[in-house]
Amino acid sequence: MADPITAAISAARFSYDxxxxxxxxxxxxxxxxxxQELNERLTSALNTTLSQVQTMHALELETQKLRTELVETKGKNLELVRExxxxxxxxxxxxxxxxxAYTAPGSETGSPESTAYFCATCYAEKREIPLQYSKPRVHVEAWLxxxxxxxxxxxxxxALPDSGRPEPDNPFARNW
Ligand SMILES: [Zn+2]
Known part of the structure; x- marks a missing residue:
């Protein structure tokens, strides 16, 4: 079957003849x-052409959208591989x-104060969040x-005792 535009044009040509x-x-x-007939046929041919152009335009937009999505998907894959x-x-x-807690690739593990630790819960949720060391204070434990x-x-x-005096040397408190 001929496409709608060709059919409309040959109908108009027939009217012209x-x-x-x-x-x-x-x-x-x-x-x-x-x-009168030619006039109607030409109008109909024009409308057919317009609707075909609109369809083509919609297809073109759809193609562009798919192309963009493809590029995005490729980008995401690359991100995933990098991650x-x-x-x-x-x-x-x-x-x-x-x-x-996690330690970063190639980092040295020493005291909690000097080691770069990363939150294990956040890591499980695909985020690498550095933990911040906070020193022990009176009645307050050390925290990451x-x-x-x-x-x-x-x-x-x-946690430190609240007396102003230095903490008695307690090997159990120091060496966990
Ligand atoms: Zn966290």
Whole structure:
């Protein structure tokens, strides 16, 4: 079957031929009706063409959208690959007994104060959030604080007594 535009144009051409015949025959009634028919056919051809153009435009937009989505998907895949590469080197460590945090690839593990620890809960949610060390104070334990979520924070123990005197040397308090 011919496409709608070709069909509309050949219908209009047929009306035009009818009009030519009517003109050649100098038949005024036929000329009038042929003119009217040609007019209708041309209008119909124009409408068909317009709706086809709109369809083409919609298809073009759809194609562009798909193209954009494809590029985005490719970008996301790349991000995922990078993330997997990046996360490969993170290692679980215990800044205090039973307290778990990640250390970055290639980093040294020393005291909680000097080690770059990352929140294990955030890590499980695909975020690498550095924990912030807070020193022990009177009645307050040392903490590794998660800036994202208070309840992710790790208590490390070692609160100081409230006397102004130095803490008696207690090997159990120091060496967990
Ligand atoms: Zn966290």
């Amino acid at each position: 009818l009009l030519s015949v009517a003109i050649a025959a100098r038949d005024e009634a036929k000329i009038k009706s042929a003119q 997997i590469e990046k996360r490969r080197g993170y290692v679980l460590a215990q800044p205090a007994p039973g307290k778990w 604080n998660c800036p994202m979520e208070r309840k992710h924070s790790l208590s490390l123990g070692g």
